[in-house]
Structure formats: C-alpha cells, structure tokens
Amino acid sequence: MDHKRFLSLLYPEGYPAQWEDNPKIRDYILKLGTYKIENLVREPDRLKHEAASLQEQIQELAVSNYRTFIETAECSRELFSQFSSIESKLDMLLSDIPKFEEKCKEFGEKSGDINEVRRLNSLTLSKSLQLLEVLELPQLMNSFINDGLYEDALELAAYVRKVYSKHSNIIIIKSIVEDVDKAWLTMLHQLLTQLRQDLSLPKCLQIVGYLRRMQVFSETELRIKFLQTRSCWLDECLRNIPKDDISNHLTKTIEVTRVTLFNILTQYRAIFNDDEHSPLIGDSSKNQNVIFYCWIKDKISQFLMTLMEDLKDISSMESILEQCMYFGLSFSKVGCDFRSQMIPIFISRISENFNESVAQATKNFENNMEKFTLIDKIHPSIPWKTKSEDQMQPPDSLLEFYPLGEYLNNILNILNKLRLCAPVAIVNDVVSSLQNSLIVIAKALQVLYNQEQQALTQNSKDAFTRMCMSFADDLVPYIQKCIHIIYPPSHVAEKLGVTVQYLHEDGITFLNKQVIIEPMKHLLPAKVVPDPSLIREDDKMEKSDEGNDNEDKDWDNDRKDEK
Structure with missing residues (x-):
C-alpha cells in the first residue's frame, strides 16, 4: 500500500x-x-x-540543561531578530539593486569615457612635438612677417588653410586659422606701408607679387591701391620740401614731381603690363586704363595748382618755364604731355606781373611829380639833343627831368625782365598796359602845368616845353623801340600769318602816339617843317637811316624849338 x-x-x-x-x-x-x-x-x-x-x-x-535551553532560546530569539533584520535589509537591497545596476552602468560609461580620454591623453603625449608645431603656427607666422620673410609666410598660410579644409570641425584648428588670419592682415598692412615709401622697381614688383598671391584685392582694386599708396609717397616727398624760399620750393616741386611721377609711371607699366597699342578687350581693360589716366590727370592737376600758387610770388620765370617745359616734354614720351595746360598759367602770371610792375612804375612817377616843380627851372647845360651812336641808348634829354628818367629806368627794368620770357600771346596786353601808363603820365604833365602856370617864369615855361617834347618825341618813341626789340613785328607777323602792315593798321606791337599825347597836345609847340637846304649833313644821314627803318617810320618827326 x-x-x-x-x-x-x-x-x-x-x-x-x-x-x-x-x-x-x-x-x-x-x-x-x-x-x-x-x-x-x-x-x-x-x-x-x-x-x-x-x-x-x-x-x-x-x-x-535549562541554562543551555535558555541560552538556546535567547540565541534563537536573537537569531530570529537578526534574521528579521537581515530579511528587511535584503528587501531593501533588492529594492536598491536596480538603482545600483543603473549606477554601475553609468560608472561603466564614465569609466569608458575616462579610459578614452586617458587613451587620447597618452596619444597626445606621444604626439606632443607634432602638436606643439601645429600650435606654434600663428607665432611662426608672426615671426616670418616681422622678419620680412613674406614668401615663407605665404606658404605657411596656404598650409594652414589646407589643414583647415581637412579638419574644419576641430576647434583648435579653427582658432589657429583665426590667429593666422590676424597675422595675414598685419602682413597686408606692412606691404601697403612699404608701398608708401621710396622703392626701386624690383622691390615694387616683389611687393605687388605678394599682394597678388594674397588674393585680397581684385586686379582693378590692386591697381587702385598701388596708385593710392604711391600717391602717399609723392605727397610725402612734396610735403618735405621747405617753403621758406618760394622759388626754391617751386623748383624742387617740379623736380620731385617729375622724377617721382616718372618712377611711379615706370613701376606701374612694368607691374601691370598695360600695352597702349594693343586692342582693349572688355570693359575691365578700359576701366583699368581710365583709372591710371585719371590718376595721372589728378597728379598733374595737383602740380598745376601748386605752380599757379607759387608763381604769384616769383618775378623771374624763365628758369621755371624751362623746367616745366622739360617736365611736360619728358611726359610726352608716355602720352601725358601737359605743356598746353601750363602755357595759360605762365601767360596769365607774366601778364599780371607785367601789369603790376607797370602800375607800380606809374604810381612812382605820380609820387615823384608831386615833389617835382618847374619854378625857377633854368636851361640845362647838358647836350640833350645830341645824336648818340647807340640807337638803343636812352634819350639824354630825360636827364633834365628826373621823374621821366626814373620812370624810364623802371620801365626798362620791367622790359628786361619780360625780355627773358616774353610770350607772343601777351603782346597786346604789354602794349595796352604801357600805353595806358603813358596816358597817365601825359595827364600828370597837364595837371602839373595847370597847378604851376601862374608862378612859372619864362625859363620855367621853356623847361616845361622841353619836358613835354622829351616825353612826346623821345620817351614814347624809345619805349616803342624797346617793344619792337622784344616783339619784332616781322616775328609777330610770321607767327600770326599776316603782314607787318596789317600789324601796324591793327595796332599790334605799336603804340598809338596820338592817343597818348592827346591830354597834353595843346602844351606842345607847333611843328615847324625845316627848309631841306638848311638840313645839316648829319641830319640827312639820320633821316636816311630812319627812312630805311620801316618799323619805326612813324616816330621820326622831331619837333624843333623856335629860336
């Protein structure tokens, strides 16, 4: 069972x-x-x-064994309580185990990261020399730039950009590129600063080559920047010319502008290789040529402004004119002949200087006439009607009347200055200015007579008559001869393409004697025509010489005093 x-x-x-x-x-x-x-x-x-x-x-x-049982019971009870405590703690442990697992997982992850960092640190330590070379790239770039090793700096910058293209996600590489770019701008500034200094052609070629490789400017911008920086050098040279002596300042300005502009032009042609005879392709070529010629025009205009300002304080212009014409001629070889722009400046300044000088001579004559008097004037002992062998010798009759003599000296000084640089274009201004001045003198003689006629003695009246005759028959014809020496009528007629007779009819290079003596015509003695049989032999010779001179035939009628 x-x-x-x-x-x-x-x-x-x-x-x-x-x-x-x-x-x-x-x-x-x-x-x-x-x-x-x-x-x-x-x-x-x-x-x-x-x-x-x-x-x-x-x-x-x-x-x-009751004691043993008691102890056993107590031990059992203690064990029970310990077991209960252990059970509660085990319950707590069981509840904390998921958290512990999570923490262990986090620790494992962190440990893995730390291990990776440690591995990277170990790798970094083993590659420290290579990393140090990379970190020192900005410092090396600055060192190259400070030492002028621009070729090495360009190669280093290209290497840094190549590295950045491969590792653009690395922060340190990005930081290195930023530092190299800052040094790149410093290099650009240094190159442009060097272009503002005196440079030879090879040095200019080298610097512009660096700028091209930097690819900061386009070709058109590079041309503009080159012309701007070289303009700074030209302006610096012009500012360094001392202005204490205006003549020296203008001479140095002409020389410095000519030499420096020609150097800049040569450098520009060599660097940018513009062929004027080659056909222009596209608008960019046209714009580049326009930039260059606009810059040349601006520099020439700046020079002409300086020339115009400095010529105001310069009296002798022949050397300045010669230098300026040579300046313009030298630039004609490069298609920048600007002599035609300088001619109006010189003509205007020469004409203004001449008119101012004649006006000052006229004013001096008027001041002298205020102090001059004919009262108690006696007949001079000088032979003022003698014939001089030198036809250009000033009339001796003017020695008796110092206002006329001083006036003629001033006019001769003015004409001597004009003779050194006498443009044909101002011949009418010269004749007009002298004629107006002589008219003022004629009026001053009339005023003198009106003021003193009541107190004049017979000798004083004779002296005044001689003074008027000296003015009309000696001073005016002599000034006319001086004008014809500076502006020969044949030469002026050839330049104008007309005849000498046409010049005489239009009053070109000829003073109008009738208009000049009109204010004092009534003060001159009546003209007496002498008997030809009574003319001395020397007078006949003088008449013969003067008759052969077609240029001065209107100035050969001498007035004779009635004896």
Missing part, C-alpha cells in the same frame, strides 16, 4: 505535507507493514510508553 494512502487512512483529518517525503515516516510505515496483529495492537501502548519516556527524558534534560 502506498504510504500516502496509509497516512490518509491514519489521519483522515489531514497531516502535514512534509510527512509525505519524510524518509523516517516512510521507513516506519514500511516497518508497520511487517508487524503482526499482536504487535500492531501493542504498538499504540508502546508508542505511548516511548512518548512518556521521551517526555521524561526531555524534562530531565531540560532541568539539567
């Missing part, structure tokens, strides 16, 4: 489940199966007796 069934028969109300698998209970049931009936009947009593015996033994054991 199965022991489980047997147990269910023995304990119909149920039994503990662990009895089913208990080997002792199984052995005991097997043993009961071998008993006879007598033994089975006695078995309950035996079990009771054995149970009582065991109970007594237990009691004796408990009495004899």
Whole structure:
C-alpha cells in the first residue's frame, strides 16, 4: 500500500505535507507493514510508553540543561531578530539593486569615457612635438612677417588653410586659422606701408607679387591701391620740401614731381603690363586704363595748382618755364604731355606781373611829380639833343627831368625782365598796359602845368616845353623801340600769318602816339617843317637811316624849338 494512502487512512483529518517525503515516516510505515496483529495492537501502548519516556527524558534534560535551553532560546530569539533584520535589509537591497545596476552602468560609461580620454591623453603625449608645431603656427607666422620673410609666410598660410579644409570641425584648428588670419592682415598692412615709401622697381614688383598671391584685392582694386599708396609717397616727398624760399620750393616741386611721377609711371607699366597699342578687350581693360589716366590727370592737376600758387610770388620765370617745359616734354614720351595746360598759367602770371610792375612804375612817377616843380627851372647845360651812336641808348634829354628818367629806368627794368620770357600771346596786353601808363603820365604833365602856370617864369615855361617834347618825341618813341626789340613785328607777323602792315593798321606791337599825347597836345609847340637846304649833313644821314627803318617810320618827326 502506498504510504500516502496509509497516512490518509491514519489521519483522515489531514497531516502535514512534509510527512509525505519524510524518509523516517516512510521507513516506519514500511516497518508497520511487517508487524503482526499482536504487535500492531501493542504498538499504540508502546508508542505511548516511548512518548512518556521521551517526555521524561526531555524534562530531565531540560532541568539539567535549562541554562543551555535558555541560552538556546535567547540565541534563537536573537537569531530570529537578526534574521528579521537581515530579511528587511535584503528587501531593501533588492529594492536598491536596480538603482545600483543603473549606477554601475553609468560608472561603466564614465569609466569608458575616462579610459578614452586617458587613451587620447597618452596619444597626445606621444604626439606632443607634432602638436606643439601645429600650435606654434600663428607665432611662426608672426615671426616670418616681422622678419620680412613674406614668401615663407605665404606658404605657411596656404598650409594652414589646407589643414583647415581637412579638419574644419576641430576647434583648435579653427582658432589657429583665426590667429593666422590676424597675422595675414598685419602682413597686408606692412606691404601697403612699404608701398608708401621710396622703392626701386624690383622691390615694387616683389611687393605687388605678394599682394597678388594674397588674393585680397581684385586686379582693378590692386591697381587702385598701388596708385593710392604711391600717391602717399609723392605727397610725402612734396610735403618735405621747405617753403621758406618760394622759388626754391617751386623748383624742387617740379623736380620731385617729375622724377617721382616718372618712377611711379615706370613701376606701374612694368607691374601691370598695360600695352597702349594693343586692342582693349572688355570693359575691365578700359576701366583699368581710365583709372591710371585719371590718376595721372589728378597728379598733374595737383602740380598745376601748386605752380599757379607759387608763381604769384616769383618775378623771374624763365628758369621755371624751362623746367616745366622739360617736365611736360619728358611726359610726352608716355602720352601725358601737359605743356598746353601750363602755357595759360605762365601767360596769365607774366601778364599780371607785367601789369603790376607797370602800375607800380606809374604810381612812382605820380609820387615823384608831386615833389617835382618847374619854378625857377633854368636851361640845362647838358647836350640833350645830341645824336648818340647807340640807337638803343636812352634819350639824354630825360636827364633834365628826373621823374621821366626814373620812370624810364623802371620801365626798362620791367622790359628786361619780360625780355627773358616774353610770350607772343601777351603782346597786346604789354602794349595796352604801357600805353595806358603813358596816358597817365601825359595827364600828370597837364595837371602839373595847370597847378604851376601862374608862378612859372619864362625859363620855367621853356623847361616845361622841353619836358613835354622829351616825353612826346623821345620817351614814347624809345619805349616803342624797346617793344619792337622784344616783339619784332616781322616775328609777330610770321607767327600770326599776316603782314607787318596789317600789324601796324591793327595796332599790334605799336603804340598809338596820338592817343597818348592827346591830354597834353595843346602844351606842345607847333611843328615847324625845316627848309631841306638848311638840313645839316648829319641830319640827312639820320633821316636816311630812319627812312630805311620801316618799323619805326612813324616816330621820326622831331619837333624843333623856335629860336
């Protein structure tokens, strides 16, 4: 019989489940199966007796070992409490295990990152020399620029940009490129500063070559920047010329402008290689040529302004004119002849200087006439009507009247200055200015006579008559001769393409004597025509010479005093 069934028969109300698998209970049931009936009947009593015996033994054991039982109980109780505590802590541990797993995972990740950083640090340490070279690239760039090693600087900048194109995501590379770009701008500034200094052609070619390789400016912008920087050098040279002496300042300005402009022009042509005779292709070529010629025009206009300002304080212009014409002639070789622009400036200044000088001479004459008097004037002892062998010798008759003599000296000084640089274009201004001045003198003689005629003696009246005759018959014709020496009518007629007779009819290079003496005409003695048979031989010779002179035939009529 199965022991489980047997147990269910023995304990119909149920039994503990662990009895089913208990080997002792199984052995005991097997043993009961071998008993006879007598033994089975006695078995309950035996079990009771054995149970009582065991109970007594237990009691004796408990009495004899009660301390041990107490300690065991206490130990059990302590173990129970410890087990309870352990159980609660195990519960807590079980609840914290997921968090612990999460923390361990985080720690693992961080440990992995730290390990990667450590690996990178180790790699960095092993590559420290190469990294140091990369980090020192900006410093090396600055060193190249400060030492003027622009070729090396350009190669280094190209290398840095190549590295950045491959590793643009690396922050340190980006920082290095930014530092190199700052040094790049410093290099650009240094190159432009050098273009503002005195440079030879090879040096200019080298600097512009660097600027081209930098690719900061387009070709047109590079041309403009080159002309701007070289203009700064030209302006600096002009500012350094001392202005104490105007003549020296203008002379130096002409020389410096000519030499410096020609150097800049040569450098520009060599660097940018513009061929004036080659056909222009596209608007860009036209614009580039316009830029250059506009710059040349601006520099020439600047020079002409300086010339115009300085000529106001310069009286002698022949050397200045010669230098300016040479300046313009030298630039005609490069298609920039500007002599035609200087001619009006010189003509205007020469004409103004001449008019101012004549006006000053006229004013001096008027001042002298205020101090001059004819009262008690006696006949001079000088032979003022003698014939001089030198036709250009000033009339001796003017020595008797110092206002006229001083006036003629002033006019001769003015004409001598004009003779050194006498433009044909101002001949009418010269003649007009002298004629107006002579008219003022004629009016001054009339005023002198009106003021002193009441107090004049016969000798004073004769002296005044001689003074008027000296003015009309000696001073005016002599000034006319001086004009014709400076402006020979034949030369002027050739330049104008007309005849000398036409010049005389239009009054070109000729003074109008009738207009000049009109204010004092009534003060001159009546003209007496002498008997030809009474003319002295020397007078005949003089008439013959003067008759052959077509230029001065209107100035040969001498007035004779009535004896």
